[in-house]
Amino acid sequence: MAKETSATKLCKHCKTEIASDAKICPNCKKKQGMSGCLVIIILIIALGIIGSMLGGGEDDKSKPASSSQPQQTQSGDTNKDENTNEGTAKDEQPNEPAPEEAQPSETMGQRNARSKADSYLSFTAFSYSGLIEQLEFEGFSTEEATYAADQCGADWNEQAAKKAESYLSISSFSRSGLIEQLQFEGFTTEQAEHGATAVGY
Numbered sequence: 001m002a003k004e005t006s007a008t009k010l011c012k013h014c015k016t017e018i019a020s021d022a023k024i025c026p027n028c029k030k031k032q033g034m035s036g037c038l039v040i041i042i043l044i045i046a047l048g049i050i051g052s053m054l055g056g057g058e059d060d061k062s063k064p065a066s067s068s069q070p071q072q073t074q075s076g077d078t079n080k081d082e083n084t085n086e087g088t089a090k091d092e093q094p095n096e097p098a099p100e101e102a103q104p105s106e107t108m109g110q111r112n113a114r115s116k117a118d119s120y121l122s123f124t125a126f127s128y129s130g131l132i133e134q135l136e137f138e139g140f141s142t143e144e145a146t147y148a149a150d151q152c153g154a155d156w157n158e159q160a161a162k163k164a165e166s167y168l169s170i171s172s173f174s175r176s177g178l179i180e181q182l183q184f185e186g187f188t189t190e191q192a193e194h195g196a197t198a199v200g201y
Helices: 002-006 036-077 084-095 098-102 108-121 128-137 142-151 156-168 175-184 189-198
Strands: 008-010 017-019
Touching (some): 036 108, 108 128, 108 142
Antiparallel strands (some): 008 017
């Protein structure tokens, strides 16, 4: 229901109906601001994802601590002369999962930026540089935004095709005009040409 409402919008300058995610109006070529309603929806989605991730992280941290204490007490009660080999084996076992916990793959900022990138790509198309720019607009650092764009797994040729299809659903473009619009969105010339070809040009 929300997607139908936000599929198009009126240009703030010439009042022409354009795509809701268009950064410039194809008719008057003026920049558009981001919809406040869209920002609210995105923030709600992101908060839900962050909350579920933080809740799951606390359960994982509690498991190694509880399992390591009984094994340490057992090794302390064994006879040092007769069970030296068994004691060392028991001491090594609780330490095996430790490397996974000691090497966090990403910071909280990187994880949240990646979640935000996934959220954006689930309902609209972005170029690589366009996604980084949008994440920076959300307050993420350039490093975090770049990390998210690198790790989101997006096919940028596919994103260009989706963006081209989105533009053609609300307005008419020549092939060169569509390629130019896609390049303005941050797609490379190769990606923009692929997007135009994918929609039939």
